[in-house]
Amino acid sequence: MNTSNIYRNKTMDHISESDIKQTLKIAGWVENIRDHGGVSFIDLRDMYGVMQVVMRDTDLLEGINKEDCISIEGMIQLRDEETFNPKIPTGTIELEAHTVNVLGKVYKQLPFEIMTSKEIREDLRLKHRYLDLRNKKVKDNIIFRSQVISFLRQKMTEMGFLEIQTPILCASSPEGARDYIVPSRKFKGKFYALPQAPQQYKQLLMVSGFDKYFQIAPCFRDEDARADRSPGEFYQLDFEMSFATQEDVFHTGEEVLTAAFEKFAPEGYEVTNAPYPVISYKQAMLEFGSDKPDLRNPLRIVDATDFFQRCTFKPFHGKTIRAIKVHAEMSKGFHEKLLKFATSIGMGGLGYLEVLEDKTYKGPIDKFIPDDMKNEIAEIAGLEAGDTIFFIADKEERAALYAGQLRTELGNRLDLLEKKAYRFCFVNDFPMFEYDKEAKQIIFTHNPFSMPQGGLEALNTKDPQDILAYQYDIVCNGVELSSGAVRNHNLDIMVRAFEIAGYTEEDLKQKFGALYNAFQYGAPPHAGMAPGVDRMIMLLRNEENIREVIPFPMNGNAQDLMCQAPNEVSEMQLREVHIKIRQ
Structure with missing residues (x-):
C-alpha cells in the first residue's frame, strides 16, 4: 500500500475483500455512470481492472462525465450479495466515496464509446488511438505484446545470444523494398536510409568475432500494407550465429518459437513439435501452390x-x-x-x-x-x-x-x-536467381547475401536459374513468420554471384563496401534469420489484421492519422537539408 501517493494507494488488481473497512484512494477513468435517484454508481477503470464506486452523497457526482480521469477516496465495503458481479475480480466489493478529485476533464464529446471501439470504423479508431487503447481488448493486445517480447529477450539470452543494437541511420541499399531516405544537413545532396533490416550490420558483427547476436529490431520499408504487413515499420526477432549451418539455425528457430507459442498460445491450442517439417520450395509450389503452405x-x-x-x-x-x-x-x-x-x-x-x-x-x-x-x-x-x-x-x-x-x-x-493449432514448417532451397522479363536480365530472387548451393563451381558451371540458395522461411498457418539464410562469407563467391545479377566488382565496392572490405579479413561462416514479432503476436491473438497488435499503427495508406504523418515541413527545414520540392 502506497500511503504517500496523492492520487491512489492501490491499483484495482491489488484491492480485495481483505481491504474491507479500509479507507483507500483509487484513480482512473469513469467507464460508466448509473444514477439511481438517491444513490449513484460509477465504474472506475485503471489499467489493471474496474471497481464499482457508490456515491450516497449525490453532490459528489456533479460535473462528472464518462472518461473523466478522477481520484476518489473512500471506504471499501462488501456489496449486497444480489449485486455481486462475477465478471470482474472486484465483483464482491465496492468503494463508498467520501471525496472526489477531478484530475483530467473531458471537454469534448467522445468520438466513440470506449467499450465498443473495436466495432467502429478503423480511421476513427486510429485518429483517436489513445482512446481506442483504453478499450480492454485493445489494451490487452499491447500488454500481451510486451510479455511476448520480454519472453523472447529472456529466452534468447538463456540460449547464449548477446543483445546488440544496430544503427537506425544507415546507407541506402539497392536491394529489397523501397528505402525511407533521410536527407543530410552536413553533407549536401547525400542521404541516410532507415534500415530495411539490420542485414549488413549483423553480418559485420559476426566478422567482428561476436558469436551469437540478437535484437528486437525495428525495420523500415516503404511498401504497401496488407492484413499481415504493416506499412512503414515493423519489428523482428533478428538473430545471427557464427560457425553455423542451416540446421543450426533451424534448431534455434524451433527452440525459441516452440517455447514462445507453447507459453502464449490460447488454451487448448496445439503447437508443432520440433523438428518442424522441412519442405523444399519446389515441393511447396507443387503440393500447396504456395511458398507459404498452411499445413492445417x-x-x-x-x-x-x-x-x-x-x-x-x-x-x-x-x-x-x-x-x-x-x-x-x-x-x-x-x-x-x-x-x-x-x-x-x-x-x-x-x-x-x-x-x-x-x-x-x-x-x-x-x-x-x-x-x-x-x-x-x-x-x-x-x-x-x-x-x-x-x-x-x-x-x-x-x-x-x-x-x-x-x-x-x-x-x-x-x-x-484443423482447429486450434499452430502448424509450423520450414520452406528451403529457394532459387538463387530468376529472369526479370521487364529488365530482361538475371536478378536475385531474395537475399543477395545468401550462399549459393554448390558455391563458386555452381556459379561458374550451372544455368543461374538452376542454382539454389541456402535460403529458408519459417511458415506458420500460411503466414510467413521468418526468412533467413546461410550467408555468403566468401569474397570470390560474392563477386561472382553479384556479377551474374549484373553488378560489377566496382558496384559491389560502392554499394556494399563495408561487407566487401570486411570479408577480406577472415570472415567466419555465419547464418541467421528474423521471425516477425508483429506477425507472431497477430497469430497468437487470433487477430485478422496486424494493426490490432501494434500500439500506434499507420493505416493501410501508410498514414499516421493521429499525429498527421507524413506532413509538410517548413521552408527553413528544407533549406537546412538542401532540398527543394518539385511542383
Whole structure:
C-alpha cells in the first residue's frame, strides 16, 4: 500500500475483500455512470481492472462525465450479495466515496464509446488511438505484446545470444523494398536510409568475432500494407550465429518459437513439435501452390500433366495440369459456386470428376479419359468412392498459383482446416536467381547475401536459374513468420554471384563496401534469420489484421492519422537539408 501517493494507494488488481473497512484512494477513468435517484454508481477503470464506486452523497457526482480521469477516496465495503458481479475480480466489493478529485476533464464529446471501439470504423479508431487503447481488448493486445517480447529477450539470452543494437541511420541499399531516405544537413545532396533490416550490420558483427547476436529490431520499408504487413515499420526477432549451418539455425528457430507459442498460445491450442517439417520450395509450389503452405489444410495438390497429355481432352494439351482431390459432402450448386470463384481469380474454367460408388466417374471430362487409363488417374490422385477431383490447367507458374488459391478456397468453404493449432514448417532451397522479363536480365530472387548451393563451381558451371540458395522461411498457418539464410562469407563467391545479377566488382565496392572490405579479413561462416514479432503476436491473438497488435499503427495508406504523418515541413527545414520540392 502506497500511503504517500496523492492520487491512489492501490491499483484495482491489488484491492480485495481483505481491504474491507479500509479507507483507500483509487484513480482512473469513469467507464460508466448509473444514477439511481438517491444513490449513484460509477465504474472506475485503471489499467489493471474496474471497481464499482457508490456515491450516497449525490453532490459528489456533479460535473462528472464518462472518461473523466478522477481520484476518489473512500471506504471499501462488501456489496449486497444480489449485486455481486462475477465478471470482474472486484465483483464482491465496492468503494463508498467520501471525496472526489477531478484530475483530467473531458471537454469534448467522445468520438466513440470506449467499450465498443473495436466495432467502429478503423480511421476513427486510429485518429483517436489513445482512446481506442483504453478499450480492454485493445489494451490487452499491447500488454500481451510486451510479455511476448520480454519472453523472447529472456529466452534468447538463456540460449547464449548477446543483445546488440544496430544503427537506425544507415546507407541506402539497392536491394529489397523501397528505402525511407533521410536527407543530410552536413553533407549536401547525400542521404541516410532507415534500415530495411539490420542485414549488413549483423553480418559485420559476426566478422567482428561476436558469436551469437540478437535484437528486437525495428525495420523500415516503404511498401504497401496488407492484413499481415504493416506499412512503414515493423519489428523482428533478428538473430545471427557464427560457425553455423542451416540446421543450426533451424534448431534455434524451433527452440525459441516452440517455447514462445507453447507459453502464449490460447488454451487448448496445439503447437508443432520440433523438428518442424522441412519442405523444399519446389515441393511447396507443387503440393500447396504456395511458398507459404498452411499445413492445417489437409488437401494436397498433385501433378497430372503427363497423364492428360495422353488423353483426348485438347484444352489440356501443352499445359501444366494440377489436381486436387477432396473427400467431402458438397451442397447442391457447389460446383457452380466454385467455378465462379475460379473465374474470379483469372482461371479459364474448372474441370472436375466425381468418383461414384462403383469407382466409375461422373463429370464433364470423363468421356475424354480412355477406359484403359481410368485406373491410372485413380492411382495418381489416390481416388476412392465419394471423392471429387478438380483440375487446373495453365502455364506452370499460373497453374501452381491457381491450384494454391483453389486449395485454400476448398479448405475454407468445406471447413477442412484443423482447429486450434499452430502448424509450423520450414520452406528451403529457394532459387538463387530468376529472369526479370521487364529488365530482361538475371536478378536475385531474395537475399543477395545468401550462399549459393554448390558455391563458386555452381556459379561458374550451372544455368543461374538452376542454382539454389541456402535460403529458408519459417511458415506458420500460411503466414510467413521468418526468412533467413546461410550467408555468403566468401569474397570470390560474392563477386561472382553479384556479377551474374549484373553488378560489377566496382558496384559491389560502392554499394556494399563495408561487407566487401570486411570479408577480406577472415570472415567466419555465419547464418541467421528474423521471425516477425508483429506477425507472431497477430497469430497468437487470433487477430485478422496486424494493426490490432501494434500500439500506434499507420493505416493501410501508410498514414499516421493521429499525429498527421507524413506532413509538410517548413521552408527553413528544407533549406537546412538542401532540398527543394518539385511542383
